[in-house]
Amino acid sequence: MAVTLHPDLPLHLLSHLIVADIAPSKGPLSSEFQAYVGAMKQMEESKVSTRKDAQDILAAHEPDPMTRAFLLTNLLPPEHNMPLRFRIPLHTIGAAISELGSFPYEPGEREWDGPTLFIKGTKSKYINDRNIPIAKEFFPNATLEPLEAGHWVHAEKYVISKGPQ
Structure with a gap:
């Protein structure tokens, strides 16, 4: 997310962004x-x-x-x-x-308008109701797709477009 928002990122270098169960917010790690x-x-x-x-x-x-x-x-x-x-x-x-819980930008400071997919584990606390609006400020063309899993799911069990296999 930070690379996508970086001001020196060449235009059109990225066409899509997929974010797996984390939000662009600041806070201490547990x-x-x-x-x-x-x-x-x-x-x-x-x-x-x-x-x-x-x-x-x-x-x-x-x-x-x-x-x-x-x-x-x-x-x-x-x-x-x-x-x-x-x-x-x-x-x-x-x-x-x-520093791992930090994020280099404040909401409203940077924006990337490319298509962005946030994948959220339904049993995970890493994306929550409080930071979804913050994610939308950085990535206005974001969609949120819940995945019936916790944060530590084994991703090879899933195909994003078809759900569990």
Whole structure:
């Protein structure tokens, strides 16, 4: 969304925008995200060697098995009895976590009038009644399509135009 709204974006570079279950609003991330990064750091520091050990550490921070499975997709495949590690830079994400809830523009400051599709999980809190009007200020040609899912849905189960398969 921020790239689409950037003033230096060449005209006609983008023809459509699809946004998956997030809104262009500012606000602190919930503490669960810092806990996820902390648990992932703990896994690396503990030099876990199995996904089961990684699951056990993460389970203390996240009760939902689907969310844990999603977070563990960032583990690199094991190599020659080496400890598991993450493909994402945990130190960088940990240091920047407070900024991840920011958005660089204020409503009314920038606008992109191309066709925009916001997909909202019906069981998710990431797009809500309060920030839908804000999204429309940035993206006046936006439509909202609910998807019967939470935020951490496995997208391969769905085809947007046809619903669940």
